[in-house]
Amino acid sequence: MAHELYTRTNQKMYFAGLSLESWRQGEQGGSMNAQGLIQAEREACLFHLYGALLGLCHEIAGYYRSADAGAPQAEAMLTPASLEAYPSPERGELVELANHPETWLGQLLAAYAALFQPPQVPAKVKVDPRTPLIEAVSMDAEEEAPGLSREEVEAWRQNLKRLALRFRESMTEW
Numbered sequence: 804m805a806h807e808l809y810t811r812t813n814q815k816m817y818f819a820g821l822s823l824e825s826w827r828q829g830e831q832g833g834s835m836n837a838q839g840l841i842q843a844e845r846e847a848c849l850f851h852l853y854g855a856l857l858g859l860c861h862e863i864a865g866y867y868r869s870a871d872a873g874a875p876q877a878e879a880m881l882t883p884a885s886l887e888a889y890p891s892p893e894r895g896e897l898v899e900l901a902n903h904p905e906t907w908l909g910q911l912l913a914a915y916a917a918l919f920q921p922p923q924v925p926a927k928v929k930v931d932p933r934t935p936l937i938e939a940v941s942m943d944a945e946e947e948a949p950g951l952s953r954e955e956v957e958a959w960r961q962n963l964k965r966l967a968l969r970f971r972e973s974m975t976e977w
Contacts, residue, residue, distance in 0.1 A: 808865045812858030815851045822848035853915040863893045866974045893970045911959045
């Protein structure tokens with residue numbers, strides 16, 4: 804039983820829940836390292852949600868005995884070409900969600916991919932050459948956190964959980 808494909812998906816969903824709880828505590832704590840804790844838990848949560856998505860893809864591919872059942876990245880299993888090669892209603896729904904950036908799954912995949920991008924310097928508007936070269940900077944201003952809220956990530960987790968449960972019901976052999 805411990806080697807069933809669904810166990811990895813469940814484990815990753817659980818880990819994402821633990822990260823969300825630590826993230827919540829970091830927001831409430833107000834400790835010196837709260838900002839670092841929040842960022843660390845945000846990244847951990849995205850990592851585990853992506854792992855849960857990959858686990859769900861493996862469950863689907865394993866159930867239908869698809870040749871790509873061991874793919875190391877979810878994106879490889881969520882393309883129209885993979886759907887054409889290995890059709891299933893569950894994969895079709897995932898491909899549809901993944902390929903639209905406005906959906907929760909499209910946003911989850913984009914947020915996960917953003918973890919691997921180098922920091923970007925904000926673009927500055929050209930300045931008048933007569934302005935002073937030395938600029939006053941306030942050290943009290945907090946660095947802006949990414950626009951990803953804990954509530955939004957929790958909603959992604961809940962959506963993925965509901966999807967997994969619904970898919971499992973349809974893939975159960977009677």
